[in-house]
Amino acid sequence: METFTYYPGCTLRTKAKDLDTYARSSAEALGIALEEPSDWQCCGGAYTTAKDEIATKLSAVRTLNAAKELDRPLITVCSACHNVIKQTNYDISRDEEMASKVNNYLKLAEPYNGETKVYHYLEMLRDVIGFDNLASKVTNPFKGKKIAAYYGCLLLRPSKALAMDDPENPTIMEDFIKAIGGTPVIYAQRNECCGGYITMEDKAQAAKRSGAVMDSAKDHGADMIITACPLCLYNLKKNSGSDLPVYYFTELLAEALGLKEDNNG
Amino acid sequence: MDKNLKEQILRASGVNVLKCMRCGKCSGTCPSYDEMEYHPHQFVYMVEKGDIEKLMNSASLYKCLTCFACVERCPRNVEPAKVVEAVRLAAIRQQGNNHLTPAMIPDMIDEDIPQQALVTAFRKYTK
Numbered sequence: 236m237e238t239f240t241y242y243p244g245c246t247l248r249t250k251a252k253d254l255d256t257y258a259r260s261s262a263e264a265l266g267i268a269l270e271e272p273s274d275w276q277c278c279g280g281a282y283t284t285a286k287d288e289i290a291t292k293l294s295a296v297r298t299l300n301a302a303k304e305l306d307r308p309l310i311t312v313c314s315a316c317h318n319v320i321k322q323t324n325y326d327i328s329r330d331e332e333m334a335s336k337v338n339n340y341l342k343l344a345e346p347y348n349g350e351t352k353v354y355h356y357l358e359m360l361r362d363v364i365g366f367d368n369l370a371s372k373v374t375n376p377f378k379g380k381k382i383a384a385y386y387g388c389l390l391l392r393p394s395k396a397l398a399m400d401d402p403e404n405p406t407i408m409e410d411f412i413k414a415i416g417g418t419p420v421i422y423a424q425r426n427e428c429c430g431g432y433i434t435m436e437d438k439a440q441a442a443k444r445s446g447a448v449m450d451s452a453k454d455h456g457a458d459m460i461i462t463a464c465p466l467c468l469y470n471l472k473k474n475s476g477s478d479l480p481v482y483y484f485t486e487l488l489a490e491a492l493g494l495k496e497d498n499n500g
Numbered sequence: 501m502d503k504n505l506k507e508q509i510l511r512a513s514g515v516n517v518l519k520c521m522r523c524g525k526c527s528g529t530c531p532s533y534d535e536m537e538y539h540p541h542q543f544v545y546m547v548e549k550g551d552i553e554k555l556m557n558s559a560s561l562y563k564c565l566t567c568f569a570c571v572e573r574c575p576r577n578v579e580p581a582k583v584v585e586a587v588r589l590a591a592i593r594q595q596g597n598n599h600l601t602p603a604m605i606p607d608m609i610d611e612d613i614p615q616q617a618l619v620t621a622f623r624k625y626t627k
Contacts, residue, residue, distance in 0.1 A: 285589050427569070432620040435600070469617065
């Protein structure tokens with residue numbers, strides 16, 4: 236069994252336990268052990284793009300460096316962690332001044348300059364395990380289910396740093412849906428923002444954005460919508476006013492692999 | 501106009517505002533367009549002109565969702581969100597000018613809100 240370093244992030248330990256639990260059990264069933272670094276901190280939820288921000292980038296660098304020291308790729312599953320960690324990794328490998336300031340502060344055994352390979356869990360399924368291989372292990376396929384993949388903003392953009400998929404015509408989640416036996420639904424709002432943290436102070440805006448996403452998915456015939464992001468899940472469920480069911484993609488993965496009791500039939 | 505402030509914002513953002521050809525695609529694709537007084541393309545040209553005070557005092561600073569749609573879709577790779585971010589930082593770095601305080605939190609949350617929402621809001625709204 237191959238072992239990868241795994242970064243759950245703050246929310247997977249608390250409100251998004253389903254995203255975490257089924258990520259772990261499914262990985263194990265697929266022959267990959269996910270191991271947390273001994274000491275990790277919250278990524279901060281949003282990447283601070285400003286060049287004169289150093290402190291806000293340190294926790295991501297610590298995680299990246301922990302994976303480097305273990306000589307293993309780093310797996311993220313939450314869209315926000317994925318975004319922050321990949322953008323940090325991209326910038327530190329290109330912005331010498333940032334790298335120098337970060338390393339001057341951290342005083343690591345060896346300076347960190349972006350060496351760690353980061354995979355989102357979906358990329359691990361695609362690039363390490365392979366969707367064909369995954370499909371061959373599915374015992375409980377989502378046959379006849381029309382599933383809308385919701386990418387939101389954080390999984391794909393900015394594409395030059397995240398390098399995950401085509402930012403306007405992505406296929407990774409649709410290919411995942413096909414691998415677990417479902418039928419992907421393509422709809423206009425799949426890579427537009429749900430409103431994110433604006434729910435804290437402007438519920439109306441969050442309702443408008445998340446409602447647009449849900450209505451778009453439903454209008455295209457979706458039976459359910461899936462996400463990798465706890466904040467997307469919250470906005471789509473609580474603020475959209477829609478009754479379309481929302482799940483983490485890992486819940487469906489575990490169910491398809493026969494690791495989770497549920498009612499997909 | 502405060503030349504130092506403009507220089508600071510340009511340097512922090514890393515954006516070359518002169519590359520903007522004012523096509524408005526950034527604002528056209530912005531999910532917060534309707535909620536904003538100043539839109540992404542206006543941030544870019546107002547910073548270019550040094551007209552920064554209005555931006556610093558505008559609620560538009562806190563309407564950006566950091567979704568990177570404008571960054572991705574700009575045909576000239578101007579990256580307007582980075583300008584918004586740099587102006588927002590200049591605003592909240594002023595003493596006593598945090599946009600969010602812990603005392604405001606209890607009224608903003610419910611049982612289900614993920615921690616991610618809180619940490620992200622604090623990261624974007626406070627220093």
